[in-house]
Amino acid sequence: MDEPDRTLPDGYEDQLGHGALTFADRPLLTGTADLDRWQPDVAIVGAPLDINTTNKPGARFGPRALRAEADHPGAYHLDLRIEVFDHLEVVDYGDAMCPHGQSEVGLANIRQRVLEVASRGIVPVVIGGDHSITWPSVEAVAEAHGWGSIGVVHFDAHADTADRIDGNAASHGTPMRRLIESGAVLGRNFVQVGLRGYWPPAHVFDWMQEQGMRWHLMQEVWERGAPAVMADAVAEAMEGCDALYLSVDIDVLDPGFAPGTGTPEPGGMAPADLLRAVRKLALETNLVGMDIVEVSPPYDHAQQTVNNAHRVVMEFLAGLAVRRRDG
Amino acid sequence: MDEPDRTLPDGYEDQLGHGALTFADRPLLTGTADLDRWQPDVAIVGAPLDINTTNKPGARFGPRALRAEADHPGAYHLDLRIEVFDHLEVVDYGDAMCPHGQSEVGLANIRQRVLEVASRGIVPVVIGGDHSITWPSVEAVAEAHGWGSIGVVHFDAHADTADRIDGNAASHGTPMRRLIESGAVLGRNFVQVGLRGYWPPAHVFDWMQEQGMRWHLMQEVWERGAPAVMADAVAEAMEGCDALYLSVDIDVLDPGFAPGTGTPEPGGMAPADLLRAVRKLALETNLVGMDIVEVSPPYDHAQQTVNNAHRVVMEFLAGLAVRRRDG
Amino acid sequence: MDEPDRTLPDGYEDQLGHGALTFADRPLLTGTADLDRWQPDVAIVGAPLDINTTNKPGARFGPRALRAEADHPGAYHLDLRIEVFDHLEVVDYGDAMCPHGQSEVGLANIRQRVLEVASRGIVPVVIGGDHSITWPSVEAVAEAHGWGSIGVVHFDAHADTADRIDGNAASHGTPMRRLIESGAVLGRNFVQVGLRGYWPPAHVFDWMQEQGMRWHLMQEVWERGAPAVMADAVAEAMEGCDALYLSVDIDVLDPGFAPGTGTPEPGGMAPADLLRAVRKLALETNLVGMDIVEVSPPYDHAQQTVNNAHRVVMEFLAGLAVRRRDG
């Protein structure tokens, strides 16, 4: 393989975070040739689709807010003591096109753009958008890594395993069902954390159990603490598959911390716990893709939600950086 | 025809505006038998669909906000000196079902519910939702009153006459094209007021001219004043058709007055002018239906936009009441 | 007793959550005859009175917001594994009339409407309003169940046991004193949880001790954890009375979770703890009424506070449903 060529236009670097508003001030690449030339470890992909949300919309502006509005903290991870971008080459690969009012076109474009990344051995970090975007995103990663060979760890207040909602098979409440039905992910390799509240109904949990899915209710986190639950979740996720995809619905956090989301459910996780849960996964497992979804900026305040989403991605990147550094 | 039966459940009337949150505190009817029994003059229909919006979503919550959040002012119109509901029987006929992520189902249900109203000789007032809901709403009214026989007066910052946007034929930027293509409304019976800004492009205006459509740019309102423009618009609208449908996109107002909308465009009308324009139409023409669209509560503040939308409907109702009273 | 008659008008059921904005999308009943016909287990009563608040007003809009703005989550309780409304018949009984600026009239009307419910053996769930509404609400329940025979469990940052504040005997800071003075509730049957901050002054606590009241400061929750404190509180509450009333001032939560309240006090409970505290009470004790107060929507953001209040009621209902199911 050729050496990567990572030259930037004159003056461009100074504009990152100023005239160039990109995720974490990383360079923007726009075409596959760029990916081939640059050879990044990780590529951010925006998936600004929110028409499959059942309640409050706005997640279409998630990618824009994470690029332009998140409060940037630097990149030296205080707990892991690593300069993240010294050890991990991350680029912003722009958005998949999600034309308004047309779910299928958007989902197909997301799948295509994530595949452009994953098929090159680059780790995609997909920024939603509502949770329906996980369907094409995981399928693209599964296509690159082996259909049925990857596991999923899924943080969410909701299981998102309904069959159809209001007749919609691509709802943000159904993607996990689609992934298991298609065989992209095996039920036994699917682990959920943070479920709570009043949905889905019992028969959906029955179906989940039939698939061998495993889940950890927020009740369990409340009783045992996040570290104990995460120890189990990591162990479960690594049984029978050697690569994982991480899907984080920001509504797994309590709405006190993350008001900017479409289907908030009181009684959720604290950011300190979620960030360390993601960190643990990134340090201890082989993550080959992730998404962060359901950030709805119109309902956010002072970037509370946007910043949590940004730091979730940073923990993911920091963990990957440690693994790259330490081989 | 039988006498109307307008009895309410015991205690219900006291709950209007309290436990019963309906448009203008009018009784909620829910089925066609109710309509037949009650025989109202006007029925409110909610159309909570916003997936065809190109920019900021949220108009799905327009009906809910107009029912539950608008600041109610009483019902004696100070300028027209009429107790509106003494002379016009208005009911709230609930929502058309608009399942998430599925434009076609929602649009069909809107058409059906508006038709239930209009086919009974009841005037529908449709509360959007984004502007795509005008397509089924006008078609239902045209079906009831005669295909191609009604005119439309359309207040908007945007012409909404594109062919397709991003491939979407049911976009909130295309309904007026659909109505003319289908023959539901003849181009010459279509009058627009308030257009401004940077959209649509020139070729769309060419098409509009070919159809015989007429429009009054905001520039003309700025130069001549709203009363002069409205005098022309009313005259134009009444040429060649004896019944009109009124479609008001709340973004015709300047965003200073109506921030809660999806595609705000600076430089718009003032509420004092818009309210009197609607009043003039309601007093001087034969309005057989109306809609108020693009109210997006997540972007509203202190009910500024919701209240303007509410008062637009009240002017419509007040004008109808005067006409009923005065025969 | 006759069989209940729970028929709804044609099309009404479809409109729940759409044209009909009621608590938890339950049917709206408006008169006592309706209650007798329907024979519900629980009836919601709005108490939109906020003129007895010492600081930020707005709680008058609590009932409206809980009906129209709360994000609805479904009704299958994930931890208790029960479809709540399959086992518990809940209706919305509208508002007690609270005419502006007149505390006494509103309080009397609240008492009357709660009594209409409680005297029929229906459990009232009262939605405030400020905390002054607990005075008439508990008295009505006590009147129905036996004066001095019920206990109260009271979650709040504040004891609300002052004699008068600024000369106001019906202040939101005085209802608990009124209840004990009138004998509606005996001091020893009154248990408070979550008190913190800088109010009331020492002599009020002296009076409370003289009455045999018991309280658990937030300091104790911080030291021992909510489960340990709740175990004690439940035991205390059940000493000497076989029926309990639950009063939840939403300001018992930390303002980070519940900003929309009139007298916020930093350092409060987390929603995960409060919800389980209410659940425990509902599962383990005989609750015959409850209120949720001090939700001030003008100070809320993205329904953070409204949703917490809504879920507090849902926990109450879920616990009752389990008890009904399990006999």
Place this chain on the structure above:
Amino acid sequence: MDEPDRTLPDGYEDQLGHGALTFADRPLLTGTADLDRWQPDVAIVGAPLDINTTNKPGARFGPRALRAEADHPGAYHLDLRIEVFDHLEVVDYGDAMCPHGQSEVGLANIRQRVLEVASRGIVPVVIGGDHSITWPSVEAVAEAHGWGSIGVVHFDAHADTADRIDGNAASHGTPMRRLIESGAVLGRNFVQVGLRGYWPPAHVFDWMQEQGMRWHLMQEVWERGAPAVMADAVAEAMEGCDALYLSVDIDVLDPGFAPGTGTPEPGGMAPADLLRAVRKLALETNLVGMDIVEVSPPYDHAQQTVNNAHRVVMEFLAGLAVRRRDG
């Protein structure tokens, strides 16, 4: 009369606008002896009472917001070319005490504090609070200047001349009736500007006409322009009385400019017109008192409403300053 003594504590002047948050950074006086010593021309009196509002509360925080949150612009009036405070001695005389939940006590205290000012020949500027505070404020001024001898010019979307609302005789919708009933102001000396919308009902206007009251609907302002209407209003107000009281309900402005108010009504005045209307009155008539009411900070944004209220007072002060300077 003795010379005024206007010495301030050491360092106090530097703290105006900093540690000392007063209206327009004027010195705070707190007792009648202070008034006698200082001998100001004008004294600001806060009237933080809002329990008589029918709709959105919050005006209790009007005085606080006008002191602490208004954006201060300097004091050289560009159009009138006068340094306002060089020619007019203005002090902040603090608040009348308005204990919560007790309308009568608050209204009596307002009357008392305004009387302390007006009886000394000092012009009171009263900052509400809801419009019910005008009842005691005008009565105090009438008591000082001669019962029935002063006129009132009243800017408002609402006539506020109902008899009772919901049984409340001291409602914010009734003060003008009380003033005429008591004879404090004669009906023919009462002029209203800006009325619009749907309230009060016809019979109230009949009563107003019987009293000889005069009003200018917003419709007239829209047709003739504010300057023409104000010319008439000034002429009318000066017929038959040589001293005027000005009452400005901020909701006379369109809610686009003044969202922070309790009963917003679309279609109101623009600030540029209102400010000049007040200016004209202050320059051309003998104003002996004023109030600015219905500023509700919880519904304000970026001080939009607070600043308009502040500038209304500044115009009043500037006009008085010109009259003092020019004798």
Place this chain on the structure above:
Amino acid sequence: MDEPDRTLPDGYEDQLGHGALTFADRPLLTGTADLDRWQPDVAIVGAPLDINTTNKPGARFGPRALRAEADHPGAYHLDLRIEVFDHLEVVDYGDAMCPHGQSEVGLANIRQRVLEVASRGIVPVVIGGDHSITWPSVEAVAEAHGWGSIGVVHFDAHADTADRIDGNAASHGTPMRRLIESGAVLGRNFVQVGLRGYWPPAHVFDWMQEQGMRWHLMQEVWERGAPAVMADAVAEAMEGCDALYLSVDIDVLDPGFAPGTGTPEPGGMAPADLLRAVRKLALETNLVGMDIVEVSPPYDHAQQTVNNAHRVVMEFLAGLAVRRRDG
């Protein structure tokens, strides 16, 4: 001169408005070599400096908000009937670096970056930042076009001609004084529109008159209307100089339309008037540079202010486009 080379990286064009968040979705150029290669007509320059504001800060986020948050309307100017970017080549040239807390460094960098643009015959459009950025921006343009040879048309509520404020010679209230003192602009070539309120004091206006400056108070706009005033202003501005710089402080608009600014002053212009004033200047005079300043996103709501600022620039660009097209 060589032909311009305007090739973009593969896929970049699709990302404009998506992964690439630039002003009006124009390409981002970052170095002078890029400018030389591309040869644009106009270059946007961000000037994110706000430490010279006397009141509310936040204008540092003006460039970011105009790039990432403005609602984009398309580019066909409805009144002028021109596709703006078909006739005018516009690029985004990123930000001048404005390190925090250091006014002088930021101002120097702004001057340098504007000079890079203007010295190449490219028209700079500078996005503030507070109004202090006009000092270096105009000086750079004057340096390119001839010291003392350009005029300035300045829309603002404030004259910004103080000598020093609080000892600060580079305050946002002093730039116009600096420009005249340095001779960059002659007093007689300086025309101001929209001044109102209570600042600056009389002696500053005396100084302005001595310099031959001309200004049009908002009072004059109120009396004569914006078109009449603009006719005079354009005539005045073109006396004695053949090139103009346009400086627009967004606070010239009424705060009802533009709440997001640091020193709001009620009673300002309407957007419809301001946009046409800018249009007239752009069509009828030789504009060689412009800035738009004092947009403070933390105080904005629903992009009200940001969109007005964006459209002000669009009018400027549209006028230039017409002049280029028509030669």
Place this chain on the structure above:
Amino acid sequence: MDEPDRTLPDGYEDQLGHGALTFADRPLLTGTADLDRWQPDVAIVGAPLDINTTNKPGARFGPRALRAEADHPGAYHLDLRIEVFDHLEVVDYGDAMCPHGQSEVGLANIRQRVLEVASRGIVPVVIGGDHSITWPSVEAVAEAHGWGSIGVVHFDAHADTADRIDGNAASHGTPMRRLIESGAVLGRNFVQVGLRGYWPPAHVFDWMQEQGMRWHLMQEVWERGAPAVMADAVAEAMEGCDALYLSVDIDVLDPGFAPGTGTPEPGGMAPADLLRAVRKLALETNLVGMDIVEVSPPYDHAQQTVNNAHRVVMEFLAGLAVRRRDG
């Protein structure tokens, strides 16, 4: 020493919290002679400087918001059972003047005003402002108590020990470095709690270690709990110095609780923990000064952040009161 003279002007006491908006409704003193006369234990000093913030500004309004907007809770500390102001004489000593755009002048004035307090043996409580104000504040206290003789306990998400940021030596990210460089505080007497996120970089931590500084990452708080960490921190802080200064950056709290701050970092402390940490310090150590910084009201909501800051000061005062009472 003379007896203190604590007489207030007539009527002034009634106006505290009403016409007089001061910290915790304490009397405002404005000059050193006042301090000498009154002889308070503690004096509040506002330090409204925010131009050294790297990200979101607004902290200049911290003092104003803490005086005028905080929700006042009374003064009887429920956990400590003490009426704070019965045992501790606290006054508001107004603001240090911080003229806009001029860091050095503001910092010098802060130092001067704090010295006026501390040099009299009065404990200063300084309300920022951004964290750069800690530099002059601690130096003034050190000057009064002995250069190098006091320790600092510092709660923050950030170490604030950079050398320069963007060339700024007085940045809000550098004050702790300045204090150690100048010898005002010895490195070994500097203890930090709550650090997290991605800043400062490794070499800054190396420098901190060289100075003997000690810090407790948020990671440690997460693992061990706040009480255990605070036990260590108190022990460390009291090694080798007998007087401490407490500096609290409100961003040590999680942004869910404190959104109104300039550089929010997810994953922070809960208010319940922070308040008890401050309480422990105030009870167990000899605190001779404190500051609370980085409260940025434009980004706050419903006083969430302001109230936390207010209660942090109250805990400090309560602890001091206990120590005074108990000798």
